Amino acid sequence: MDLQINNLHKKYGNGVYALNDVSLTIKTGMFGLLGPNGAGKSSLMRTLATLQDADSGTVMLGDIDVLNNKEKVREVLGYLPQEFGVYPRTSATELLDYMAMIKGFSNKAERNEIVNNLLNKVNLYDVRKKAVSSFSGGMRQRFGIAQCLIGNPKLVIVDEPTAGLDPGERNRFYNILSEIGEQVIVILSTHIVQDVRELCTQMAIMNNGKVLFSGDTDDALYAIKGKVWERSIAKSELPDYQKNYKVISNKLVGGKPLIHVFSDDQPAEQFAMAEENLEDVFFAKINELA
């Protein structure tokens, strides 16, 4: 089952385009949606999660018309929003049980089984009686994933799931995600390039509501293979370089700017070829260099 997004438009009241002619085809597996803050990722995610309407365009999940048949979508949807809280004084079991209710499980025994299974799966079974509000960030996100998986969804949407997690927590979180990604469509939005690189076979890059790139992650990397060059320069030289070269990015390494430059050939001999990474793709795309 594919998710087919065609010419999706969404304009906010203040005239800003949240989605500007977005078209994507997403297949089973992990799909990474990359973009800076405010790129329209969350708008897209919410639209897919039936929480927002589009002005025009179509979205088809298999044969389900996502925009007009929200109820059908919700039956096969697992959604972990970017902002996600919990009820106070409510234990993991209670809250997950409630989530199972609102996903349509009316049978208490069946819910108990689902809840225990999922808590086991994300390894929160031992703390199931503790209030979710007392969980650490990582535990909470795992709880979020657990609720996502209630009812075996066909489409899982996770919006910025790793924000605020420490590296260890992030790693553990990847493990769970990748496990799910084997059978269903998982859309992961993030502004952290690393996430996509490690998890996703397909990806898209968005900025200002537009899709700048979509395709296989490997293709993206291949496109810039051998075209990114790096060089350490003095701070004062930066404006000159920015004027003369297609500077993808600059970051401080040991207090001195290290610039990445996009160029088919070696721009100058002080430049060394950089190892291609998704970050360069990202910056190249949003800076409209490639």
Next chain:
Amino acid sequence: MWKFIVAEWKYWLKSPMTWILFSINALLIFGAVYSDNITIGGGVGSVHKNSPHSIQAYYGVMSLLGLLMTTAFMNATANRDFQYNMYQLVFSAPIKKWEYFFGKFIGAYTMAIIPILGVSVGSLIAPLMPGLQPERYGPAMLNGHVLGLVGFALPNIFISGVILFTLAIIFRSNIVSFVGAMLMLVLYLVSSGFTRDIQKEWLANLLDPFGFRPESILAKYVTVSEKNLHATPVTGPFLTNRIIWIAISAVLLVVMYYRFSFSTRNATAASKKKASPEVPFVPALPGTAKIAIPDAANKFSFKLLLNLIVFEFKAVVRNPTFIIIATIGFINLVTNLTSFTGAYGAAQYPVTYHVVEAIQGGFNLFLIAIITFYSGVLVWKERDARINEIQDASAIKTGILFTSKLVAMMLTVGLIMLLTIVTGVITQMCFGYHRYELGVYAQSLLVIDMLKFSYLIIIALFFHYLINNRYIAYVAFIAFIIANSFVWGAMEVSTLMVQYGALPTMTYSDMNGFGPFVKGGIWFSVYWSLFALLLAIVVYAFYTRGKEYAFPHRWAEARLRLQKNMAVTVLALVAFIACSGFVYYNTFILNTYHGEKESEQISIEYEKMYKKYEGKPQPRYYDLNYKIDLYPQQRNLSVQVTAWARNISNQPIKQLYFTMPSWRDSITIQVANATEVLRDTRHKFRIMELKQPLEPGDSLQLKISFMRETKGFENEVSFSQITQNGSFFNSFDILPVMGYSSDQEMEDKNKRAKFKLPLRNRMPRLDENNMAARSNTYISGDADWVNVNTVISTEADQIAIAPGSLRKTWTENGRKYFNYALDKASLNFYSFLSARYEVARRKWNSIDIEVYYDKAHAANVPNMLNSVQKSLQYYTANFGPYYHKQCRIIEFPRYAGFAQAFPGTMPYSESVGFITDLRDVTKDDIDFVYYIVAHEMGHQYWAHQLIGAGMQGSEMMSEGFAQYASLMVMEKEYGKDKMKKFLKYEMDDYLRGRSNEFEAERPLIRTEHQQYIHYQKASVVLYYLKEMIGEDKVNSALRSLIDSFAYRQPPYTTSLAALRAFRKVTPDSLQYMITDMFENITLFSNRVMSAETKKVGNEYEITIKTTSEKYRSDSLGRETAIPVNDYIDVGVFSKPEHKGNLGKALVLNRIKVNKKDNAYTYRVKEKPYEVGIDPYNYLIDRVPDDNVKKVD
């Protein structure tokens, strides 16, 4: 500190809120002073609408309402730095804690005073408006404003300000502040429970944080003219209360200052949360679990709904705030349930309907608060927890989500109701009362109230979902409840079909259940339930799901949802329209009613059109034959009267004028040789013209046919006289009045002025030469002494009662028939009753004493029989013979709460006497049952034998002498001590009554419809007279009145005859007393200043210093001192056995006191405990409590 104060000032002076609140206060008070349609305390009758007393009262009331306003100031000031996360910057700046804390408080406090100053502005501007009635306004005076501010506004804002500010700054929680405000209100409400009992006033004085109780207790005897000149000074208990509460607040402020800290706040907040231990993720083994398919995704599942309801319900009831509010509610309820007291402080049985009323009084406010608050909490719960996106994207039907919240909220209310019922039953148990009527509890609280609260819940949810902004929704909801409760009344729209969720009043009666109220109650419930259902459908359609908040999106979504549920929506709409049609048909077409304005208009027109017929000679009824058929189940009545009337005037009568009784469907009057020339149905007036004038001394026969059928149901049940079990109506209800009836005229003098009607005396002036007025009794204008014969039929299991002896009874067509006839011609004023009665009988000297009662109300029946017998014994011995062959007490439902005396029959409301708890009566209470029976028995002489003319003073001879008679019967049974307690209530009621006088206080012999005079003052004065000249003398005067005037034809006698009779038996030395007490308004101020004692040998020498002052008062309470020259008791008493009574009198001297300051010295053998001047409070004294003093 100064800089913080100034910062607050700048902030609030620029804030529009300050000035909006100021304008609201100014406008409200302007409205109250300008028009009669807005009432906020003070300013009725002859009290100026801008009198100092009224303005002080406005300040009081507004300082209570201002609690909300103060909350706004205090919360905002306390939280501002935290709300905008400024606190880290502020607290790390080099400032001192005390500067910050007190600076902010003082700043906010001073600014919170601004809004309430609107009271002064409004009340100063309103009297300047054109077109006002000048006599209702006085000059602008400073004292009311100053004392209003000093007594109420400034302290109350300080007290509430401290509580709200400190709670807000320490706990930073709206809920805690809310609970704090609630607690203050609870204390105020609790204190009100103690004002009813004179002995507990001191407690009320202290408990009330707003100072209303001590102020009103201090001002309770203040007269009209004093109200127009003075406000209540901040002295005595009022001052004590203010000081205590300000001190409590100041201590709280300081304590909280020490608790407040810049640095520890976050540490303490964080340490509260216990973090769960970190559990790392370990990938599980490949899942073997079977794949679960949801069975109820996007489907309706009852099981799922139930589960969700339980989840939401738990969320509310487990919330600590809910528990706190409910607990406060229960504390308030329990204090409400600690005593059930009727008139004269007499205990009553906690019958279930009383307990239910106490629950409603004690808890409704809390339930509304809970609904207000928790509807919001439930609606915003997901969004607050930021779980909404997950929920919204789940495959659950919106209807189920919404329904689960709605039902959970209803269950919450239901749970509280159940708990109140349990509390109620426990209360009844504690009182040793074991008739637990669970059905009554359930119907009142779990059905009727539950429905009303459910309507509120739905409208609350409606506001939250449609407005989609929590705070605006809260405000909108509260504004809606307030507006809904008074806007319709103000607009003169009285149909309950427009007042959201309004159900007709339903009064439960032990005798009659919900009787006549059932039908209308059910239909209005159906009507509003259907409307609420429609509202619920709208709320469902607009239930916020997803992130699209713009209206076009929500509208589109709503249309979609409605389309999907078209069938239900249309069905509900059709049902609602059909139901409104039915309710409209019943309340507007089958039954009509006049609004208040309309009734006023009718009475104005009646007076203008027909006043010219007043006093025209008319025939007078003297013989009436009734044939009455009563259908209690159908609530129908048919009456045929054959009446004879005679022309007793000295001129022929050509025209007959009739004023018709008000509740009837049809009435026909047939008079031989007479034709109807006018039938005015709007004003219920008819004129018939006789072909042959009726010559003096001639009689004519009238055949009157009266029908009343109950059709459908009314908007509010106005007709409860004929009912399933307990019909009760009197002759005025069914018999046309011959001639013009001045009773129909508008009485309120201010309204009369407004409608440009001429000044109207409440009664004609006392004048023995006014023969026109003396030609009628004050009861009726168309008859003297009449014979009555009645055949009355009713349902087979009921007993019907009519005036006189029962001659015959039989059964016909499955109905019971009774024939009654009067043994002695009586006033044309008698009653008819029918119900399923138990009857208790006793015979005394060939008189049948009977009590007809409901079988649940047997407790006091023996006492009633006793009181009737003892009354008969005393009255026949002292006043004269009793002419009827029976004395009947007959119970009727509590739709009216009085007892009334008709010839030989005395209907009693079930709420009077039948539920009085006499188990402990000999200890402390007044035997209210015994009293009221003796009083009504007194009327068998005073009113039904001797009746005064239709002029001032006649009521003294009916009510006043009946009071005296009952006092004598009570004194014989219970002794003098009990009389002191009774008279204390009488004195209190008299002094309060004159304080609330609407027009003019009259001396006793000129009382005019003034109950506080002809009941309360008469009791005190006649008892005093008896103490001074002796019971025999008073009784002989009364007997002489009966001998001369009982059952006399017109001209009727006046109170002047009574005055002469009293003068005749009073020695010359005491004649001044009659002048003072009957002919004038005289008050005393007696006081013990000091009482010193020293031991001389075996004896005690005691020196008492007293002051005595005496005043004359005019009709508005302006007092002038006059010299004292009165016999007053001075006494020394030993320690009493019972608290609250006086002990044995060691000395009791009646001394002629003729100057203000006096000293008396006595020697006594026993140790003196108390001394007193006028210790038994025989004299009318504005401060009765300082007459007795403990020995130093």
